Amino acid sequence: MATLLAKNASVLVTMDGGRRELKNAGLYAEDGILKKVGPNEELPATADTVIDLTGQICLPGFVNTHHHLNQTLTRNFPGAQDNNLFPWLKALYRVWARTTPEASRASTLVGLAELALSGCTTVFDHSYVFKNGNNVDCQIEAARDIGVRFHASRGSMSLGESKGGLPPDDCVEEEPFILKDSQRVIEKYHDASTGSMTQIVLAPCSPFSVTTSLLTETAKLARHYKVKLHTHLCETLDEERFTLERFQLRPVDWMESLGWLGEDVWFAHAIHVDDDEIKKFAATGCGAAHCPCSNMRLGSGIAPIKKYMAAGVKVGLGVDGSASNDSSNILMEARQAMLLARLRLGLLPPEGPRKYMYLSQSHPVRAKEWMTAREALELATLGGASVLGRSDIGSLEPGKCADFFTLDLNTIGYAGALHDPVAAVLFCAPQPARTTVINGRVVVKDGEIVTMDMAPVVATHNRLAAKLAEG
Structure with a gap:
């Protein structure tokens, strides 16, 4: 039995x-499960x-509910820096289609x-371009090697340009193969047990890149195997126009x-x-x-998160594609969620007399309408766990997974803010994790990944x- 005491x-x-x-x-764990959480003397x-x-x-380990890990290969990509979603995608589809298994592993x-260094312990990745030999298997292997709790998607695109979709025809797959490979991946990797380190999600990419038949058949397959479903939805007004023109229905x-x-x-963006x-x-x-940072980067809009929370909708945070x-x-994402x-x-409603108003005594805002630091932390932890359907992560209490991270409070970045150190985590600039533990295993120690040597990985990644x- 492996034990851990923090x-x-x-x-x-x-x-x-x-x-x-x-x-x-502090806390005490046995075989990756918390047994005691409380004062040192206990x-x-x-x-x-x-x-x-x-x-x-x-803090409890953060949960990332939407990412595209292979896109670390195309960060800051020339020709895609100053675009909104549709032209940004068209600039990158064929680049992503050239991703090799070696490149996929390195990018993952x-x-x-990077996520572990910002306090993230559970990651959902939405990969959907599986060409050139690339597959989800190499990503799962990479996650196991580095030691991160991983929800991998067998994503898909099947609606090419010739059929009215956005992606080029040579970037999409045939639907029978998608469904067959989805079944293979579920049967080989999905683990629904408590403390699971690997789960599978079926995730057709978006309304403008998949057919209605693929969406319906994927849902049937997922429900047969009791795995979750995910796609992009309501990210931009371009998407809304697409479904209105093609199906005479709004996306939802x-x-x-x-x-x-x-x-x-669960849906990504939902703006x-x-x-x-x-x-x-x-x-x-x-x-x-x-996904606040991505939504701002692509000019997509501001999601109504406080309305979601007030209505009881499950909401988590997503870093989104690294391109x-x-x-x-993810700590930066939590801060941006609070600020956004x-x-x-x-913002006034569209029918208001002005597009913007200044918050002032003449337009007071009720306290419950503010996004607080602690609410943002809840989105990053319990919120993400709820979105992924996990009751074994998201908080630090006996019976849950030993997933947590720490931040050094004695740094320049927190100087002067320690009258409320919990709020300082969000109000001050994001600081790197000092320690990150996942499933009772130390993945980050003294601000460095310790489960593998990252220097050659970064060199390989930059070359590819x-x-x-x-x-």
Whole structure:
């Protein structure tokens, strides 16, 4: 039995039912499962692995509910820096289609390492361009090697330009093969047990890149195997125009007609929705992955996160593609989620007399309308766990997975802010994780990945990224 003891944390944020914030506390785990969380004096005296958290704040591991790890190869890509979604995609589809298995492994490792260094312990990745020998298997292997809890998608595109879709025909796959490979991946890798390190999600890419038949057949397959479903939805007004012109339905209504609303479904972005659609998400149990940095980078819009929360819609955070962010820092994403929700307070409804108003005494905002630091932390932890359908992660309490990270409070970045160290994590600039533990295994120690040597990975990654850019 492998045991782990982390003690002496200046502050330990549990995110449990009581939302406790403990001082001079720690936790004890056996075989990757938490057994005790509380003050130092309540913890065992010894363990196989002992971590001193003096001067640090300890938080539950963050959960990333939407990413495209292979896109680390095309960060800051020439020709795709100043575009909104559709032209940005058209500039990159064929580049992504050239991704080799070697490049996919390297990009997955780079993205997961960056996420772990920002406190992320569980990652959902939405890969959907499987050409040139690339497959989800090499990503799963990479996640296992570095030690990150991984929800991998067998994503897909089947609607090429010749059939009215956005992607080029040579970037899509045949539907029978997609469905057959989806079944193979589920049967080989999906683990639904408590503490699972690998789960599979079926994830057709978007309304403008897949057929209705693929969406319906994928949903049937997923529900047969009891795996979750995911796709992009309501990201841009271009997408809304696409479904209105092609199907005479708004995106949410179109997905509902295909059986794509339910507790086993979550959508990336979900920006352009009305109040009735929000109610529909809440009533059916659909979740949303909020990706603030990507939404700003591509000029897509501001998702109504506070409305979602008030309606009871499950909401988590997503870093999104590393070519539309261009970072895999989930702590930064949590901060941006808080700030962007506050910016939305300054927007009047479309029928208002002005597009913008200034918050002032003449236009007071009720306290509940503000996105607080602690609400943003909840999105990053319990919110993400709920979206992924996991009851074994998202908080630090006995019976849950030993997934946590720490931040050093004695840094320049937090100087002057320690009267409320929990809020400082969000209000101050994102700081790198001092320690990240996943399933009871130390993945980040003293601010460095320790499960593998990342220097040769980065060198390989940069070489392959340059090769992709050359064409």
